[in-house]
Amino acid sequence: MEMPRIIGAGLVVIGAGIGIGKIGAAALEGMARQPEQFGKLQTAMLIAAALVEGLAFAALFAS
Amino acid sequence: MLKRVILVVGFLSSFSLSFAQHDAAEVPVKHETAAVEAPVSEAEKEKAENQEYIRHHLLDAHSFDIMKTKSGKHIGFSLPVIFYDKANGFHSMMSSAFHHNENGVVESKGSYYKLHHEKIYKTDASGTITEDEHHHATNEKMLDLSITKGVLMILITGLLMLWIFGSMARNYKKSLVPKGAARLFEPLVIYIRDEIAKPNIGPKYKKYMNYLLTVFFFILFLNIFGLLPFGINVTGNIAITAALAVLTFIITQFTANGNYWKHIFWMPGLPVLMKIVMIPIEIIGLFIKPFALLMRLFANMSAGHIVVMSLIAMIYYFKNVIAGVAFPFLTFVIYLLEVLVAFLQAYIFTMLSAVYFGMANEEHHHEEAHH
Numbered sequence: 001m002e003m004p005r006i007i008g009a010g011l012v013v014i015g016a017g018i019g020i021g022k023i024g025a026a027a028l029e030g031m032a033r034q035p036e037q038f039g040k041l042q043t044a045m046l047i048a049a050a051l052v053e054g055l056a057f058a059a060l061f062a063s
Numbered sequence: 064m065l066k067r068v069i070l071v072v073g074f075l076s077s078f079s080l081s082f083a084q085h086d087a088a089e090v091p092v093k094h095e096t097a098a099v100e101a102p103v104s105e106a107e108k109e110k111a112e113n114q115e116y117i118r119h120h121l122l123d124a125h126s127f128d129i130m131k132t133k134s135g136k137h138i139g140f141s142l143p144v145i146f147y148d149k150a151n152g153f154h155s156m157m158s159s160a161f162h163h164n165e166n167g168v169v170e171s172k173g174s175y176y177k178l179h180h181e182k183i184y185k186t187d188a189s190g191t192i193t194e195d196e197h198h199h200a201t202n203e204k205m206l207d208l209s210i211t212k213g214v215l216m217i218l219i220t221g222l223l224m225l226w227i228f229g230s231m232a233r234n235y236k237k238s239l240v241p242k243g244a245a246r247l248f249e250p251l252v253i254y255i256r257d258e259i260a261k262p263n264i265g266p267k268y269k270k271y272m273n274y275l276l277t278v279f280f281f282i283l284f285l286n287i288f289g290l291l292p293f294g295i296n297v298t299g300n301i302a303i304t305a306a307l308a309v310l311t312f313i314i315t316q317f318t319a320n321g322n323y324w325k326h327i328f329w330m331p332g333l334p335v336l337m338k339i340v341m342i343p344i345e346i347i348g349l350f351i352k353p354f355a356l357l358m359r360l361f362a363n364m365s366a367g368h369i370v371v372m373s374l375i376a377m378i379y380y381f382k383n384v385i386a387g388v389a390f391p392f393l394t395f396v397i398y399l400l401e402v403l404v405a406f407l408q409a410y411i412f413t414m415l416s417a418v419y420f421g422m423a424n425e426e427h428h429h430e431e432a433h434h
Contacts, residue, residue, distance in 0.1 A: 046407060047411060047414065050359070050363075050407055050408070050411045051359075051411075053359075053363065054355065054358065054359030054362065054363065054411075055355075055359075057358075057359070057362030057363055057366050058355075058358040058359070058362045060362070060366065061358075061362050061365070061366070
């Protein structure tokens with residue numbers, strides 16, 4: 001595998017990691033403030049994480 | 064608890080059983096990517112073999128291979144091959160006919176055909192395949208309508224769904240309380256109606272419930288079947304996910320009300336110059352949304368399968384006992400993640416389809432700023 005491909009794949013993973021990390025942090029903070037909304041927050045977090053991961057996987061496949 | 068752990072690890076090691084038979088076999092098959100650098104050392108040859116095996120699991124094939132024994136014999140069954148030649152018409156045969164002579168050539172209605180990398184080409188009696196500089200074959204390709212592994216899996220899943228949901232629907236005539244397997248599916252159906260369809264689509268959700276339910280259970284069953292041992296990977300095939308995304312696209316466009324088209328082509332509330340600039344952007348967005356659906360499902364499923372199989376193949380790379388014990392545990396954890404991803408991807412596809420249907424059916428409720 002050539003060098004630009006490897007660097008590109010690494011950048012994609014960094015982007016996905018940061019994105020999902022921020023989503024998780026926001027969800028956790030919301031759950032800490034209002035523990036009774038746990039279910040809804042968890043669902044929203046999983047949906048947003050799946051969207052970000054979809055992009056990341058598609059880019060990984062292309063590289 | 065211990066018994067369950069042993070059962071699950073034993074279940075996982077049935078994956079490595081198929082790898083064992085393959086590794087004891089002979090020289091790896093030379094194909095277009097191997098032509099880049101010929102594998103030289105023993106480790107590289109094994110890596111090429113493992114990669115070829117993983118590719119073979121992910122892609123569609125004309126026969127259902129279970130494993131290859133040490134003596135090189137294939138265990139599995141062959142599937143019907145049906146194709147259309149513009150010169151002769153339809154031909155049909157079993158795929159084992161392609162392996163009868165050493166060239167792999169089949170003669171039917173006077174012409175010769177050969178199966179090369181799971182595609183059917185028209186050749187001469189000795190089976191020559193001419194290749195161009197990218198190692199793609201330049202023979203004439205036939206229109207392939209065979210019952211391949213993927214088609215067989217879809218047929219099985221379709222019949223299974225008809226059986227399960229048909230009998231569920233018939234039982235509802237007798238009593239409202241479900242019995243047996245319907246107890247598993249009724250909460251899922253109600254969840255799709257109350258959490259996915261009603262909030263996103265609004266009052267007209269009943270029109271779309273058929274499609275949403277079908278798509279959810281179809282993708283769910285196909286994902287789960289792809290994960291089982293001796294399972295066939297269908298949702299990791301970009302053609303299948305493309306077909307589902309095209310269906311969502313067609314249903315969105317054909318059941319949209321005028322408000323939707325107005326919002327794409329002449330959106331209210333913007334100055335005229337901005338409207339003209341936004342038109343191409345909205346049209347591109349129209350096509351990108353189903354394309355993202357397709358890529359998401361395909362990439363998630365394929366990546367999951369590749370990761371699980373690569374981890375098991377790493378055992379044959381290290382070749383010691385510690386690796387043989389540690390890797391199945393690691394694979395077990397990743398496998399659980401894959402089951403979660405199977406459910407999640409079915410849910411996301413259905414939910415995003417519901418969101419698109421809801422956007423297509425929005426009523427006009429903006430208030431223009433009156434001066």
